[in-house]
Amino acid sequence: MKPITEVAAQLSLEPDQLELYGKWKAKLTEDVWESVSQRPDGKLILVTAMNPTPAGEGKTLTTIGLTQGLNRIGRKAVAALREPSLGPCMGMKGGATGSGRAQIVPAEDINLHFTGDIHAITSAHNLLTALIDNHIHQGNALRLDPARIVWKRALDMNDRPLRQIVIGIGDNNGTAREDGFLITSASEVMAVLCLAENMPDLRARLSRIVVAYDMDKRPVTAGELRTVDAMCTLLKDAIHPNLVQTLEGDPVFVHGGPFANIAHGCSSIRATRYALKLADYVVTEAGFGADLGAEKFIDIKCRLGNLQPDAVVIVATVRALKYNGGVPKQELLSENTEAIRSGFVNLQRHIENMRAFGLPVIVAINRFAADTEAELVQVATLCSELGVKAITSDAWERGGEGCRELAQEVAALADESAADTFQLLYPDDMSLTEKIETIVKRVYRGDGVKYRPAAKRALEELERLGVKDIPVCMAKTPYSFTDRPTMLGAPEHFTIEVQDVHWSAGAGFVVVLTGQVVTMPGLPAEPAAYRIKLDDTGHIEGLF
Incomplete structure (x- = not known):
């Protein structure tokens, strides 16, 4: 590997425009954008x-x-x-940094803790979760409905039993209610970080996150819970892009x-x-x-x-x-x-x-x-x-x-x-159901959509709240055009079943859960973790 300062020099970046994480990894500082923003x-x-x-x-x-x-x-x-x-690194897929002579390095670092971004996102997500339950415990001034807390906990690991849990059991341990975990990659904080233009935009998006509904069915946001500034402090470094390199020394942002x-x-x-x-x-x-x-x-x-x-x-x-x-x-x-x-x-x-x-x-x-x-x-x-x-x-x-x-x-x-040939699939002002059906019919080539009761209720509530001019994010099996992973090839004349719809107000889209998709994966019978080991010299084996 080249020292990361040499890799950055290929992009005409100076050492003082980097925050170094050892010899092989760096983050770009905020002033990089000021120096390049006017370039084509x-x-x-x-x-x-x-x-x-x-x-x-x-x-x-x-x-x-x-x-x-x-x-x-x-x-x-x-x-x-x-x-x-x-989750996937220790689960079914193993590492995700390429293979053979087409890899990014240092691969072990990138696949494991890297520069701490995903840990920061997990921490910010769970800080918000903790403050929600603490708000209820300390008197519930915002009148949050414990049965309508929509913000789950997060963990960067596949852990099947945590999909649905009960919390608050025991004396003075908070309000007992159903809850669950999702994997950090499905967290809205992750989506917000990836879509934010800068720190002010990140702060605004975090403040718009809907965490619950109150007793009057009004959405309550993270901003109302006064959590956003503390979350931003946890994400202050994570918002900056990471620079690494290929095996041949080419720059890569991860x-x-x-x-x-x-x-x-x-x-x-x-x-x-x-x-x-x-x-x-x-x-x-x-x-x-x-x-x-x-x-x-x-x-x-x-x-x-x-x-x-x-x-x-x-x-x-x-x-x-x-x-x-x-x-x-x-x-x-x-x-x-x-x-x-x-x-x-x-x-x-x-x-x-x-x-x-x-x-x-x-x-x-x-x-x-x-x-x-x-x-x-x-x-x-x-x-x-x-x-x-x-x-x-x-x-x-x-x-x-x-x-x-x-x-x-x-x-x-x-x-x-x-440039004039590019077009989006649907306009902003199309209704949410029309957007879902457009994706199903034009991209998947299905005949239509069937909505479960929970999905129908969610869409009706979003309509009541006036939510419409945002894109939809389809959550679906990756293995098929349908919502059934075993239907290979290019099937036609099928119906996509929507189980639920979640509003990600901070990210700026609606998540549509189809088929049997889950937001907290499980581990396979033979997890990749079984073959990962650290030898006596400190070398990691079996990660790829």
Whole structure:
């Protein structure tokens, strides 16, 4: 690794514009924005993917490899990624810093405690929770209805039993009521941090968070509970973007960590803005498939941040296409071009969806060792029939050198993009139900929406309160266009079931919970934590 001051120098940043966290990590100070804010923006490249499968797609790997490749061909490029959550790191997915020769480093630090941002967000979230219960215990001057406290507790770990709990049991331990935990990546404080332009905006957004309803059914905010200034003190460092590097020494901003299946799934607006001013090309990633991450990147992050992608890269793999074509996981290493043709409908739909936003699209085929030439040609041919280029990426084996061709094609696509073709999926003034149904019908290709009683009541209350001119954040399984994870390919004529709707007034959107999605994940039968160990020299093994 290069000292982080050398990495920053590639962006013309001086050492006194950094807050150092050892030799390899740093945060950008507030005065960086003052020095770069008048510069023109670089090109914004969004990396998304087909629906994820157990075979793996390599979206983060491709984002890092493409950034390395752009720098290899002489383009000044920076990556903008999310911070990994401890829940998946210790759970099913393991680390989230790329792999092979396309990684960001120091990987162990980034995957574990990093610069403390997620801990700060967890602390700020739980400070608000504690002050709510203390307010009730100390006399409840705001007349909060204990049965209508909508602000849960948060923890950055998958912990299934904490989804639904009872608190306040015992003498003088507060008011007994039902409660629960969500994972920090689903916290509204996380969303607020990622969407805030600066500290005044962060403070204003935190103050608008609705935490409960009073006895007259009036929403009560964090600002009314006088919690915001203390929360800001906990977030004063977390709001600043983090700078690290790729294995090849390229600059990378890693900031914010909302999940894409239960939150809006994008790194922070601040980090993206800094990157656009400091580089000619910014490669950023939206979580999971394009039906979740990319749709939210466009309809939430781009809408609220006045951003516009110049090109979209959709990551696909031969194995994922075969899996969507009906091939069992244990048979994915055998050549099967017919299964690729059958499973291509999944990738095709994502291509069509991204084009519907008026964005130029290219497909990156993340190569695995068992892929045959016939299979790679099949994917490229099927993409060509749609008028889309498909470029094979060897980022895992060869790093930036393995992404030269992809980098050249992506740069050309971004340079030629027309600003007047970009469009959001729906207007601000559309009703919430119309926005939900627009996403279901136009992105997922379902026939309609079924609302459970809790969802109906929530939407009726939001209508009563006049909440409408904000985007919706769909919480859905990432494995299918439907709300049922086993329905692969490109299903049609299905109905999405909405179980509940939550108003994130501070973040500025409404969260729509569909199917069986939960905001506190559980651990699998064999958690990744079982294979993580610290050897006698202090080296961490098994995190990736």
